Amino acid sequence: MEERLPHARAGREKEFAQCVLPEVEMLLRVATTLTARADHAEDLVRDTLLQAYRTFDRYDGQRPRNWLLTLMHQARAGRRHERGSLPAVGRAAGPGPSPTLVSAHPVESLAVGGTFHEVVNAALAALPDTYRQVVRLVDVDGLSYAEAAGLLGLSEAIVSRRLRRARRRIRVRLAAAGLVPGRGER
Incomplete structure (x- = not known):
């Protein structure tokens, strides 16, 4: 039984990576939109991915984007509860340029x-x-x-x-x- 645990864990991590990793860039874009600060966005994505890893055994394997966005919504609500409201989109939340909608191609x-x-x-x-x-x-x-x-x-x-x-x-x-x-x- 002990020999199977590392193999089962490796399989779980592989499934998690296949399901979640393709969505990480989207999660970061969405988190940046929601928080307007890179450091808050990274924290929100980290919290979302951590929750996804913890609950992956209960995930049904369907529509990973929706599942991850639901987890992000929950993580965002939890972060608001812990620290008060996160900065609103577009407000000056620190040094650096404000995000723009259109980049000049x-x-x-x-x-x-x-x-x-x-x-x-x-x-x-x-x-x-x-x-x-x-x-x-x-x-x-x-x-x-x-x-x-x-x-x-x-x-x-x-x-x-x-x-x-x-x-x-x-x-x-x-x-x-x-x-x-x-x-x-x-």
Whole structure:
């Protein structure tokens, strides 16, 4: 029996690595969106991965992204309870540049110009935190409405509504800058 334990443990660790490691980059992007500070994001991912490892025996093997996002939501709630609220997205939480939505890719810059990126980043920064957070989770981090809703503890309808309103505000700013057609100009 003792000889089988190391083998079983190695198999468990291999399964864990195959299931979880492909999602670590996504977890870090989402945690950065939620906390707006690299050190807090890393702590949140570490707590999520630790909880995933502890509870891996109870995991059914289905939809690892959803499982990990649920664990992240729980870890985030636990961290809030321990230290008070984590900093909101987009607020200056320490030294360093604020995260941007659009990075200037050379080909895109030639086609659109730097003004587009500046206007989009300014429009995103002008959004209320609740809207900005949903835009970053869905449009930047690539989460589905259901995944974002579960992570934030909201309904999909609220996520959809916030995203629609945020996109509308961003579009208004782009139209005002002459970068997209306004109403009736399509």
